[in-house]
Amino acid sequence: MDNLATCAADCGHDLALMARDKLPARVRKEQPICTYCGVSPTEQVDHCPPKSVFIGSLRPQGLEFGCCDACHQPTRAIDQIAATFSRLMPGPQTELEEADIWKYAEATKNNYPEIIELFRGGVEMPDGNIAIQISGPNAARMHYAMNAFCARLALGLYRQRVGKPAAPQMRIYATYYTAAEIQLGEVDPRIFQVMREPKTLKAGRNSAANQFQYDWYYDDADPHGFFVMFAEFRKSFCPFVMIKPDLMDFEIYGNKGAVFKPGFLKGMDYRDVGQWEERRREGLKE
Secondary structure (H helix, E strand, C coil): CHHHHHHHHHHHHHHHHHHHHHHHHHHHHHCCECCCCCCCECCEEEECCCHHHCHHHCCCCCCEEEECHHHHCCHHHHHHHHHHHHCCCCCCCCHHHHHHHHHHHHHHHHHCHHHHHHHCCCEECCCCCEECCCCCCCHHHHHHHHHHHHHHHHHHHHHHHHCCCCCCCCEEEEEEEEHHHHHCCCCCHHHHHHCCCCECCEECCEECCCCEEEEEEECCCCCCCCEEEEEEECCCEEEEEEEECCCCCCCCCCCCCEEECCCCCCCCCCCCHHHHHHHHHHHHCC
């Protein structure tokens, strides 16, 4: 009986490895063009949102996107910043969650010390929790990293919903809201209307809904292809993104959003605040 159980376990492990190995080939076949620029051929598979935002990196399959090397290269920094930020609210409830938050906080401190300083302190919320407010001399770098994280997620979800990458001429307005901004009523309530039927990643009975939820609006009959996305990462932050054919009728929400074009990840450096300021000016032209 023990041998049979061992054999079954080994077979299950082998099947899981086979499924994992087949994933890149399947994505490359189904998504031959990069999700994030819509031009270059797919060279690798990007998990978006990344494994790092999930406790213990235990991420159910789904939302895997083909991308080119140039678009994928800058995602390491923005993913680590978002992964750390996503763990700040609510606080850790288990030993694994506590180990996770210390792990990512230490990594961010070592690799992006100017960002970790923004996570110190906070403001007490009506529910008694302490929420982070992003402010200070390095806030623009944080906003740029988070804007880029949100825009990339939206390009992936756009492809998931529409079945193809966003066209290079389209524009992406991306911003995010912190728990403090939401609980203090500083967010336009119309934005929450996007979250009509929350979706998440699942594996059997295991759901990641307490870590990540999202929803979108897209009308197949709309000739302009207007796409709106709203998501929630625990109770820490919520991305809000619009993708449109041009900047016409863009409404700028808040003071930290920016406008991107497909392909913006190529050569991106979140530390280059000038890039972020240029994208903010583009969004404010109208």
